[in-house]
Every structure is written in structure tokens, then in C-alpha cells.
């Protein structure tokens with residue numbers, strides 16, 4: 001027999017100020033997961049230029065890397081990927097019942113670590129961009 005209960009308007013995104021850390025973790029994980037899937041299409045499109053010859057591929061990469069917006073998007077992609085990986089590993093531990101008492105803190109740790117790695121990557125990604 002199925003059971004129902006009144007969850008209330010929990011998924012009412014107009015109430016985002018009331019969201020708990022877990023809700024933000026859920027939103028960020030979904031968002032970053034689907035951004036990564038979206039990037040996969042771009043990635044395959046760029047890689048497939050290699051089928052037209054090595055020179056076409058090299059020129060495509062050079063052309064893209066010469067654009068500031070691409071360099072900035074790369075930093076964004078790193079942020080999204082690092083957060084998804086760190087929070088994903090955290091979720092796997094949660095699924096195993098490890099660290100259930102400190103879920104909020106481990107989520108904040110994922111955010112802080114992501115921020116630190118992204119900041120540290122900026123000199124590399126933006127090298128020669130200006």
C-alpha cells in the first residue's frame with residue numbers, strides 16, 4: 001500500500017531564501033550534472049573537426065583559445081566539474097551512511113575546495129588572454 005504525506009510547497013523556488021544547505025546541494029548537483037552533459041555535445045563537436053584533418057583541428061582549437069569568452073567559459077567548466085565531482089563523492093559517502101551528521105559541513109567544504117581550485121586555475125586558463 002502506498003503512503004502519502006503533505007510535503008508542503010517545498011519545491012516552491014520562490015521560497016529560495018528558506019532553502020537548507022541540502023536543498024542548495026541538490027540544486028547545484030543537478031545544475032552541474034546537466035551542464036556537464038551539455039558540454040559533452042560541444043566537446044564532441046570540437047573534437048570531430050579532427051576528422052577534417054589535423055590542420056583544421058589545430059586551427060579550430062587555436063581560434064577558440066584566442067577568444068577571451070572561451071577562456072572564461074573554461075574556468076566556469078572547471079568550477080562546474082570540480083563541484084560535481086567533490087559533491088558527487090560526498091553524496092556517495094552519504095549513500096553509504098558515512099558522515100550523515102556532518103552533511104552541511106561537507107557540502108560547505110565541497111564549495112570552499114571548489115572555490116580554491118578554481119581560483120588557483122585562473123592564471124593557467126587566462127594565461128596570455130589579455
Ligand code: HEM
Nearest residue numbers: 029030032033034036037040084085086087088089091092
Ligand atoms: C568523478 C565524477 C563524477 C561523480 C563522482 C559523480 C557523482 C554523481 C552522483 C553521486 C550523482 C547522483 C546524485 C543523487 O544522488 O541524486 C550524480 C548525478 C548526475 N551526474 Fe554525476 N558524477 C560525476 C561525473 C559526471 C559527469 C562527467 C557528468 C556528465 C557528463 C555527470 C552528470 C550527472 C547528471 C546529469 C546527474 C543527474 C542529475 C540529476 O539529479 O538530475 N556526472 N553524479
